[in-house]
Amino acid sequence: MPAFQKCINIDCSRTYGIEEVHHACPACGSLLDIDYEWDKLPVPNRLSHFECYWSRRAEPQRFSGVWRFHDLLPFCPIDGCVTIGEGQTLLQQADAVGNQVGLKGGGLHLQYEGMNPSGSFKDNGMSAAFTHGRLVGATRAACASTGNTSASLAIYSAVTKIMRAIIFIGSGKIAYGKLSQGLDYGAKTIQIDGDFDDAMRQVQEVSKKLGIYLVNSVNPFRLEGQKTIMYRVLEALRWQIPDWIVVPGGNLGNSSSFGKAFMELHRLGLIDKIPKLAVINARGANTLYQLVEKEGLRWNGGRYDRGVVDRFFQTMDEEGRRASTIASAIEINRPVNLPKCLRALEFCQGVVREVSEQEILDAKAQVGAGGLGCEPASAAGVAGVKKLVAEGVIDHDALVVCILTGHQLKDPNATIAYHGTDRVFFEETLGKRGVTEAGYANRPVSVPNDLERIIAAVE
Numbered sequence: 001m002p003a004f005q006k007c008i009n010i011d012c013s014r015t016y017g018i019e020e021v022h023h024a025c026p027a028c029g030s031l032l033d034i035d036y037e038w039d040k041l042p043v044p045n046r047l048s049h050f051e052c053y054w055s056r057r058a059e060p061q062r063f064s065g066v067w068r069f070h071d072l073l074p075f076c077p078i079d080g081c082v083t084i085g086e087g088q089t090l091l092q093q094a095d096a097v098g099n100q101v102g103l104k105g106g107g108l109h110l111q112y113e114g115m116n117p118s119g120s121f122k123d124n125g126m127s128a129a130f131t132h133g134r135l136v137g138a139t140r141a142a143c144a145s146t147g148n149t150s151a152s153l154a155i156y157s158a159v160t161k162i163m164r165a166i167i168f169i170g171s172g173k174i175a176y177g178k179l180s181q182g183l184d185y186g187a188k189t190i191q192i193d194g195d196f197d198d199a200m201r202q203v204q205e206v207s208k209k210l211g212i213y214l215v216n217s218v219n220p221f222r223l224e225g226q227k228t229i230m231y232r233v234l235e236a237l238r239w240q241i242p243d244w245i246v247v248p249g250g251n252l253g254n255s256s257s258f259g260k261a262f263m264e265l266h267r268l269g270l271i272d273k274i275p276k277l278a279v280i281n282a283r284g285a286n287t288l289y290q291l292v293e294k295e296g297l298r299w300n301g302g303r304y305d306r307g308v309v310d311r312f313f314q315t316m317d318e319e320g321r322r323a324s325t326i327a328s329a330i331e332i333n334r335p336v337n338l339p340k341c342l343r344a345l346e347f348c349q350g351v352v353r354e355v356s357e358q359e360i361l362d363a364k365a366q367v368g369a370g371g372l373g374c375e376p377a378s379a380a381g382v383a384g385v386k387k388l389v390a391e392g393v394i395d396h397d398a399l400v401v402c403i404l405t406g407h408q409l410k411d412p413n414a415t416i417a418y419h420g421t422d423r424v425f426f427e428e429t430l431g432k433r434g435v436t437e438a439g440y441a442n443r444p445v446s447v448p449n450d451l452e453r454i455i456a457a458v459e
């Protein structure tokens with residue numbers, strides 16, 4: 001296939017074959033992209049071309065919400081693409097939630113990635129990583145995770161048997177729904193006495209030493225798969241381009257990948273408008289917000305100020321600051337895809353905001369009441385929309401798509417603590433994080449086992 005790996009550092013730009021396995025550019029250590037010789041590829045001349053695959057849903061790759069867009073990520077022949085049925089997702093017009101965040105009717109759409117086989121958007125990228133893993137003959141795959149990447153790796157391993165799964169997690173740092181998935185799917189689970197960043201550092205070392213295939217989002221193939229989230233959004237909007245894409249930011253794989261998707265669609269002449277991108281951090285894990293909005297860090301055509309980044313992390317270490325948020329999925333200090341995200345923000349004229357724990361949980365309850373529940377990290381995006389509308393950055397009549405990255409059942413503790421009546425549990429789970437109220441709580445009603453009293457409670 002006319003595809004190759006390419007270093008994103010504009011002063012290096014070295015290229016490598018698809019059959020090679022790298023977690024970073026061997027020459028300069030920067031992140032790698034997957035790039036294509038588009039002029040040698042049969043690229044469709046309009047996006048509606050993809051509708052012709054709808055009638056071929058009996059073929060597993062055309063059923064897949066990732067591989068039916070194979071023309072836009074053709075690094076492996078389509079017969080070799082791994083699928084477990086990912087990407088059967090839904091874009092829901094969410095008027096009630098839209099109203100609460102200040103948007104007009106029809107303005108807010110929620111892209112529900114919780115419908116993926118492992119319950120999060122990670123499956124989009126994992127199908128691509130497994131495709132590459134099989135291509136290079138890998139037999140073991142590893143990741144560090146706040147829980148969703150690990151659940152995704154574990155399910156792909158269990159279903160396809162292509163690579164055995166080894167997952168590295170920070171002890172006590174991942175929500176039970178996610179931990180239970182990895183265990184149930186039979187992944188070797190290594191609990192490290194540390195947080196995600198510790199696990200991430202260790203897994204990179206271990207994979208290098210033992211020759212294990214790494215499926216974290218430093219793997220550029222992962223991000224190819226995640227581009228398709230944007231293709232499905234456009235498809236659901238019947239190829240209309242929204243004004244804004246809003247996404248929670250953790251390791252910054254999604255935002256990077258969305259930016260790349262739009263860069264390529266634009267370069268290929270398939271879109272003439274570029275949506276704006278908003279990346280939302282939790283206040284307790286706000287590296288990107290600090291760097292972009294406070295330090296003024298910009299991609300700057302590829303010449304971003306590395307000194308600012310180095311100094312930021314040095315101070316973080318000196319002061320012993322560690323990420324801490326109820327949105328455990330995005331509880332990350334050092335986002336590995338930072339440069340790619342800066343590039344995406346530049347291309348999509350992006351902004352970054354931080355939201356509080358209270359805002360996250362209130363938004364989560366509003367999303368749940370609207371019918372598509374999500375985990376706390378996903379709700380950060382919705383809370384971010386509310387903030388940006390209030391600031392006047394997003395217009396009231398804008399068309400906004402917010403990515404609900406993970407399913408509600410991933411983190412039942414956060415939900416129960418918010419809605420429940422157990423004050424001690426509320427304090428332990430949310431109160432100590434600065435959440436003072438549960439203004440959108442739907443409290444369960446406790447009654448004795450007595451017909452009259454039950455009827456009284458129902459009425």
Ligand code: F0G
Nearest residue numbers: 145146148149250251252253254405406
């Ligand atoms: N939302 C959810 C539900 C996630 O699981 C993650 C990341 C993010 C948002 C952030 O996405 O990293 O692309 O900016 N979870 C990773 C994991 C880190 O290990 O599961 P990002």
